[in-house]
Amino acid sequence: MRVTVRSFAKINLGLRIGTLRPDGYHELRTVYQTIALHDLLRVQVTRGSGIEIRCNDPRVPTNESNTCYRIIERAMAVLKARGHVVIEIEKRLPVQGGLGGASANAISALLALEHGFKKELPGPEKLRIAAEVGSDLPLFLVGGTVLGAGHGEEVYPLSDLPPTPCVVATPEIGISTPKAFADWDGLCGEPGSAREGPGLDRTDAKLTASAPSDRMLMFGRSVAAWLSGLSQRKTKSGQALSGVPVSRGRGRAETPLLDLVRTGIENDFEQVVFPQYPELRDVKRVLKRAGAAYASLSGSGSAIFGLFGTRAVAQQAAVRLRKAGVAAVATTTLTRPQYWKGIFDC
Ligand code: C5P
DSSP states (O other): OEEEEEEEEEEEEEEEEEEEOTTSOEEEEEEEEEEEEEEEEEEEEESSOOEEEEESSTTSOOSTTSHHHHHHHHHHHHHTOOSEEEEEEEOOSOTTSSSOHHHHHHHHHHHHHHHHHTOOOOHHHHHHHHHHHOTTSGGGGTOSEEEEETTTTEEEEOOOOOOOEEEEEOOSOOOOHHHHHHHHHHHHSSTTOOOOOHHHHHHOHHHHTSOHHHHHHHHHHHHHHHHHHHHHHHHHHSSOOOSSOOOOTTSOOOOHHHHHHHHTOOBTTHHHHHHHOHHHHHHHHHHHHTTOSEEEEOTTSSOEEEEOSSHHHHHHHHHHHHHTTOOEEEEEBOOHHHHHHHHHOO
């Protein structure tokens, strides 16, 4: 059997880092959002045994450390399936880019394998093996707009952000996520201490006094407030609104995008990554000046994204970045139904 699937990327709409836990992970709250940028995967099972990874990008490991290898090894054991599995990855997403490329590849490989064998792992088992392979994998078993908790592996489907024009800039900088977490710890004082992150000291005096757990709680509240706005709008109009801010006489004219901006959710990694790579801060500035309602580092970077009111403005922003020598593409966010339809529709 041979199955071809898309492997979509994600961005993080805000990311809050909490305390370092005894298991070596950091407590995390984030809103993941799947987007239309993707890699392509071809999964083939022939006679024999073993797992073979092929990739057009030499930076991608093709040994047992590859996330696809690790999840397929586990899935074959649980499914009690036999065969020689060949996974070809056509890499289009950046490596170590903060877009979840390797994690998405693993989930798409798993879905392709299930499709090929016409057998499905039970949902909880799938989530368990996904989380074993990496914190960023389970979100790709949900898709759309997803709340991430725990160390990022606890995932909850949220009310979808309507398809929103988006620009993703991918500077040629690879950032190690474990190192970014370690840098955050360095900035916060001793690992696990209750001291605050540095940028918050500068930007919000009230937050300075709060413990990491309070900051996580506030993140949750902001997201909940944003979502309740989204679902109210859905109930009123039958479907959520998207697009440019519109003023409608009586005053309450927010779009979901504007509501998101108002929550003030940010990505804590910016505070350790931007000082090391000031050019990334500049990319964010360009996106904002080009009309982004919301712009942020994705994950630990180095991808930076901006959300826009219209496709035309997003495309102009991408052109502006490319003229400045930064790789950038205009794309769109994907709702959950679009995500699932797009995986096998190729
Ligand atoms: O789960 P994943 O393999 O993506 O994590 C890689 C590393 O990143 C972990 O070993 C840990 O050092 C760090 N990490 C963390 N806190 C998280 C997620 C990852 O410290 N929430």
